[in-house]
Amino acid sequence: MKSFKNYLLLGIATLSLLMTSCLGDGNTKQQLVVYGYVDFDMDIMQTALRTEVGPFNIPQLVSNNDYLKQYVGAMVEVNQNQQTSNKYVNATLLNTPQVFTSNSDVYNHVDDIVIEPNEKPIEEIAIPSNGSYLPLLVINDNLLLATSHKDSTDQRNNLKIYFSNKDQVTTTNINGQDYNCYTLYVRSFQTTPGNGVVKNAYKYTAFDISSFVSEKRLVEKQKSKAAFVILVKYISKINSDGTFEYATPADYHKVIVDTRLESSDSTN
Known part of the structure; x- marks a missing residue:
């Protein structure tokens, strides 16, 4: 998995970072806004939010066909203790995603x-x-x-x-x-x-x-x-x-x- 730290340093798909805790306080949860394209990802063989720094597995987002093959922005929460793969980031959806109209x-x-x-x-x-x-x-x-x-x-x-x-x-x-x-x-x-x-x-x-x-x-x-x-x-x-x-x-x-x-x- 691209570590959450590296994801922040790259700063390509992250447009807003809202820290819920200070470094070193033991809280592993962080909130951020990610932007990407919802589609099937061949590398992980499942639908994901495909960002410039790798796929995000957001169940509430990818299971909704209204967002399939759409560019969206969404606020998510990432818990570093709940990462199960080195190929994608598990995240929880926190808001209604913003859909970008294709043009x-x-x-x-x-x-x-x-x-x-x-x-x-x-x-x-x-x-x-x-x-x-x-x-x-x-x-x-x-x-x-x-x-x-x-x-x-x-x-x-x-x-x-x-x-x-x-x-x-x-x-x-x-x-x-x-x-x-x-x-x-x-x-x-x-x-x-x-x-x-x-x-x-x-x-x-x-x-x-x-x-x-x-x-x-x-x-x-x-x-x-x-x-x-x-x-x-x-x-x-x-x-x-x-x-x-x-x-x-x-x-x-x-x-x-x-x-x-x-x-x-x-x-x-």
């Missing part, structure tokens, strides 16, 4: 971005946590985004991801390490107008960016790079004259992608 609307920008009549700004693209935001995730070459919007009652929006071959590769530094950085753009389009009170609304989306990632992974492998970074940009303000502003990029708008993983391997 394959990924397009290449042929021209410069022009605001469309039904386009709406996005408030934020990361999951809020204790007054800050948690990093983005790429799992099985799907980009998991939690976007927030200012929507009126019954309003419906559709999200799309764009990239541009005109963009220049930049360099970004994360924790003292330089990476080549590629940009994706997420945009929101109103499909159904709403009525009533404007309120905060959240959308949880898993974008299939496998073609984009595969192309960049090959390029970076040829440069003998072990990883690269994807920066996700979004339009946070649209002016009446059609001009717009991007949100200021932050570290939590970036995600590191390993070049050594293929799409079919990235959750094993």
Whole structure:
């Protein structure tokens, strides 16, 4: 089993850690939020939540067909005294899992971005946590985004991801390490107008960016790079004259992608 300590140090699929005890006090239970894909795992020959650091056996989750072949986030409790395998982590579900809607609307920008009549700004693209935001995730070459919007009652929006071959590769530094950085753009389009009170609304989306990632992974492998970074940009303000502003990029708008993983391997 990948030890719980190593799981935390890797910090890939763990977006939030809520310690229930201090180190050394004898309490072996810990709570955390894990994100992954619910599917049959050939390595352990059973259905599991397949995360970037290995499978989680969560009986209450994997036994529910509503979550099968879905990207989900769930709060779980791990008891280190109840681990029975060196291939997966046993865990207990603590909340109703958050399902990410699968989306394959990924397009290449042929021209410069022009605001469309039904386009709406996005408030934020990361999951809020204790007054800050948690990093983005790429799992099985799907980009998991939690976007927030200012929507009126019954309003419906559709999200799309764009990239541009005109963009220049930049360099970004994360924790003292330089990476080549590629940009994706997420945009929101109103499909159904709403009525009533404007309120905060959240959308949880898993974008299939496998073609984009595969192309960049090959390029970076040829440069003998072990990883690269994807920066996700979004339009946070649209002016009446059609001009717009991007949100200021932050570290939590970036995600590191390993070049050594293929799409079919990235959750094993």
